[in-house]
Structures are given as C-alpha cells and as structure tokens.
Amino acid sequence: MSATEPLARDEESADRWDQVREMPPSAKLVAKVLDYNDTLTQSQLAEETLLPPRTVRYALTRLEDADVVNSRFSFTDARKRLYTLNV
Template structure:
C-alpha cells in the first residue's frame, strides 16, 4: 500500500485507522459491510469515513443500481483526474469528492 496514504491516516482516530486497514484488504465495501467487518456501530463507521474523506485517502462510488448505497475504497496514487466516468462493467459511477461540490 502507498506509504503516502499510511502517513495521511497516522494522526486519525482509531476507528478511522481500523476502517482504513479493512479497506486495504478489500477492493471496495459499502458502509454496512464495513460495519460488519469492523464490528463498529454504523455511526462510528460514518465518522471514520468522514475522517478518511477529509484526509484525502477515500474514494467513493455511487451504486447506480441503488442510489442510496455507496461503495468505498482507498484512493489510488495514480487515480485519474476524471472521477465522473461510468464503469458499466460493475454498475457503478464515480461520486465527486466533497471538495468538488
């Protein structure tokens, strides 16, 4: 895993670090799946995702099959600048970052 991503989470709360480690071991997960994997309450997972988002290490994808759901993964160092491209192979579309809104 990219050492820059690890450095970005070094000062985050333990819940955010746990979610980060789980995301390192999975390609992408929903918030519910993260809660199951980490055994953390949904509210704590939401907080951890907010912290990871602010640190710039989180990538969010909207599930176009169910707009209420998002997929979370770790940001790639070589992630393209175009975060709005659809990926028909997996039925998801990239969600613009909070700073782009």
C-alpha cells in the same frame, strides 16, 4: 536486487499511511479493512469492523476529508455509496 530495495518499498508503504497515522483508531481500522477489500459499502464496513454504523460514518468522513478514501454511488442501489481506499 540490492539491499536497499526492500527498505525503499517499506518506506513507500510507510509514506502512503502517513495521512492515516494521526487519525482516530476507528478511521485506521476502516482504512485497513478497505486495504484488504477493494470496495465496500458503509454497512459492509460496519459488519467487517464490528463498529457501530455511526462510528463507521464518522471514520469515513475523516478519511474522505483527508482524501484517503473515495466514494461513489452504487450502480445496483443508488441509495448506497461504495468506498475505496485512495492511498
């Protein structure tokens, strides 16, 4: 293992978050919570982040527009969408 390998990993990690850096704090928080949890619904994100549902909805819209988050319908409840991080 060379001395440049850890640096290369840090740069990779930094590059993957470049799309999120210029976003509002709420979008950054939602992205980070999704980074720690594989898949969450909007209500679970609101619960985890302690943000109002409307703010979470706005953050998810911004993240989806930037292709940072993927969403799909829940198989157990088609009224809900499941969100996963795409970076």
